[in-house]
Amino acid sequence: MARTKTLTLALIGLSALGLTQIASANAPTRERTVAAPVPMASPVPMAKSTVAHRYWPVVTSLAQATVAPAHLFDGKVQGAPLRSFDTRRPADPAKPQTRRHVGVDLTAAEGDTVVAMEDGRIVNFYPFLTRAASLGGEKTYAILVQHKDYVALYGEVRANSLTARDLKVGDHIAAGQPIGVVSGTAQLHTETYVSGVTRNIKWPVGSPPPREMRNPTQLLLDTAMTGERVYPKTIKLAAS
Known part of the structure; x- marks a missing residue:
């Protein structure tokens, strides 16, 4: 009964925001896309979910929305390579590259709604990335959600993401429930960790991957498909 109630509330929230839900059952069958293990020498474990029903985390009309940037098992690359897991930062090759990109950046437009991929509980919300002064200096935030099997970071969202939804740290949320708004970076930065993590963890170049870290790529590829x-x-579009 509790699960039915929370899902109903989430869908009511979607309607109030002018959003609509399209079931994946209407989508054409596609072959599963498999992510390559990275780095090859000592791959970071993929985030895994035992939840059968998930939502794509970005509500947008952009055509490339569900193309998760990834290095694939067959050697191909999809999406923008610099937005995939384990690329170097800063992205400018002329600058010393001191850390690895520990997430995947998903296509979005400024102002797009962010929804929870699964049921969960908000465990933190804090300043995440400040845009360059030449771009307005906006301070973006990260929402960390403890899902059933992992913690997801929904990053580069607006500072008012939770208050605009009357949400706070500690609240339980339903799969598909709106939890944030995409900032001026025009992307959703996603990271995944083992259960219990409450802040993002950096991975310096030359260091082994943090043991709490998980690669979100396969989880996103599977969510895009199913x-x-x-x-x-x-916007009237076909199902993913």
Whole structure:
């Protein structure tokens, strides 16, 4: 009964925001896309989920929304390579590259809604990345959610993401429930960790991967293929 109630509340919230839900059951069958292990010498374990029903985390009308940047098992690369897991930062090759990119950046537009991939509980919300002064200096935030099998970081969202939804740290949320708004970076930065983590963890170049870290790539590839996608209600598109 509790699960039914929370899901109903989430869908009511979607309707109030002018969003609409499209079931993945209407989507054409596609072959599963498999991510390559990275780095090859000592791969970071993939995040795993035992939840059968997930949502794509970005509500957008952009055509490339569900193309998760990834190095694939067959040697191909999909999406923008610099937005995939385990690329170097800063992205400018002229600068010393001191850390690895520990997430995957998903296509979005500024102002797009972010929804929870699964049921969970908000465990933290804090300043994450400040944009360059030449771009306005916006301070973006990270939402950390403890899902059933892992912690997900939904990053580069607006500072008012939780208050605009009347949410706070400690709240339980339903799969598909709106939890944030994409900032001026025009992307959703996603990271995954083992259960219990409450802050993002950096991975310096030359150091082994933190043991709490998980690669979100395969989880995102699978969610793009089998999960439900929410669209802005004014946009009429086929299911993912």
